[in-house]
Amino acid sequence: MTHTPYPQSYYAFSANPVPLRPELQGEVETDVCIIGAGYTGLSTGLFLLEHGFKVTILEAAKVGFGASGRNGGQIVNSYSRDIDAIERSTSAKNAQLMADMAFEGGRIIRDRIQKYNIQCDLKDGGVFAAFTKKQMGHLEAQKKLWERFGHKQLEILDAKRIREVAATDNYIGGMLDMSGGHIHPLNLALGEAAAIESLGGVIHEQSPATRIERGANPVVHTPKGRVKAKFVVVAGNAYLGNLVPELASKSMPCGTQVITTEPLPEDLARSLLPQDYCVEDCNYLLDYYRLSGDRRLIYGGGVVYGARDPANIEAIIRPKMLATFPQLKNVKIDFAWTGNFLLTLSRLPQVGRIGDNIYYSQGCSGHGVTYTHIAGKVIAETLRGQAERFDAFASLPHYPFPGGRLFRVPFTAMGAWYYTMRDKLGV
The missing domain is CATH 3.30.9.10 (D-Amino Acid Oxidase, subunit A, domain 2)
Known part of the structure; x- marks a missing residue:
């Protein structure tokens, strides 16, 4: 199997030392199988472990390989579309819940840094x-x-x-x-991964999910193994590919x-x-x-x-x-x-469940450092039976891009050109 290293970024160059995390081989059983060791998956896993769940995380490359380890490193509150847009999209109750969460992600990050002594230049x-x-x-x-x-x-x-x-x-x-x-984003992810392992969680790198076998007890397959779980959390975001086709059409x-x-x-x-x-x-x-x-x-x-x-x-x-x-x-x-x-077309995150036991969060739309940390907390709450905040996110309407996958790039680029011209003209 091909080994996927970090990109040649400043963050990879200046990363804190990390242990070798072997790829999955054979069959394991767990309470929750999380696909993706970026902020969404790491945040979810850490909250679940703190409440007694058994957690296995599958990562196609390395911890923080995607946006979590490559972004600008800025802690920015709220969402890519602000609270006033959310108020127009959902009920007053759900809008209030989402407004309350809009400033929580940064607090979670600071709590993680302090609690687990994460060295990430905060x-x-x-x-x-x-x-x-x-x-x-x-x-x-x-x-x-x-x-x-x-x-x-x-x-x-x-x-x-x-x-x-x-x-x-x-x-x-x-x-x-x-x-x-602001923080060193890859070192934040690496510190969160170390915290997960300190609590007994297991992370398998170089272990891409190739198929989810749906059912009462879902099974996630990788090239050399599989994970049997009670719940699956899909946290691959832009690096998920077509693993879950119903998610790919709306992002x-x-x-x-x-x-x-x-x-x-x-x-x-x-x-x-x-x-x-x-x-x-x-x-x-x-x-x-x-x-x-x-x-x-x-x-x-x-x-x-x-x-x-x-x-x-x-x-x-x-x-x-x-x-x-x-x-x-x-x-x-x-x-x-x-x-x-x-x-996403709305520039708001997509959160939901598929069947009774597959949960997902995706589509941060460029605003993910803080959002992913609250998303992990909300998914963990849901698996513990507290779904009110999860349901507030899930209530947001989402639509496929006009013209389907073939035309989503040109249509979106045309929209971006329009807004860029408005910026330049000051209108």
Whole structure:
């Protein structure tokens, strides 16, 4: 069987040491078989183990191989579509439940880091940066919306204040969320995996699920083994493939690109982001950036619909970085990589069950670091008989992409072009 290593990213280069996790061979029995050792699967597994379940996790490559180990590393609250959109999509009760959960994922991450002593360069503070008056109006409305649901750690930044946060003249203002922040995403996943194993959970790497045998006691097959379980949790997201066909039609893998500079001199690094906050802009196809623990600038952006790998990632992202920080024109890029996230038509996550014993969560739509952690808690609650919060997510309507799988890429790209033009024109 082919061994799938981590991509050549900065995160893999700077990852904490990890044990060898063998592939599954033969047959095992467990309470819950989780497919995917990214944040969704790890969060679910950890919550289940803390409540006495026996858990086996199957990972096609390595822990955090997908979006969980390649993303921008930003702790961003709420969902890819905000609470006001959710209020228009479901009942008042379900909207309230989802609003209450919108700020819980970041708290779960911090709890995990503290409880299990995870070394992942946690820093507090995240900034939304506005280019236009329209975007500032959106941030002011967002602040009121979030405060309506009890989220108070917010500050509107004027042009002077945001210049103190990020050394660029691009923005006219922004909003600071002190409950946001940033982490080394792969090290967070590795720390959560270690916590799972400390509680008796088992993770098999290089063990892709090839088939789910449905029934009263489902069986998940891999190339060299199988897992008999009471419940299955499908947590593969953009790397699930066609394992569960009814999920594939309502989602689309998309790629985003990230570059990382060489380590910067301390004075230069501090001048770029004096408070060491992370930043994302307010465009539809947004850019995001932050400093790493060893003073590199990590800069990401762009979307490739259908998850094709661009031929030259640096050529796509470096001009964006220099448009923000022209003072980095002579700085070397040490790493460039791409990773896939899963987009839904509504840009809201898809949560549900198939039959009585197969559960899934997918489609973070680029907003997954915090969402996946609450999703794991909600799925674990459901398997313990507390389904109210799970049902709130499951109540959201979801539709297949127009034109089916053949046309979802061009239709979505056309929509993205429309919103990008609106951003550029400020309308």
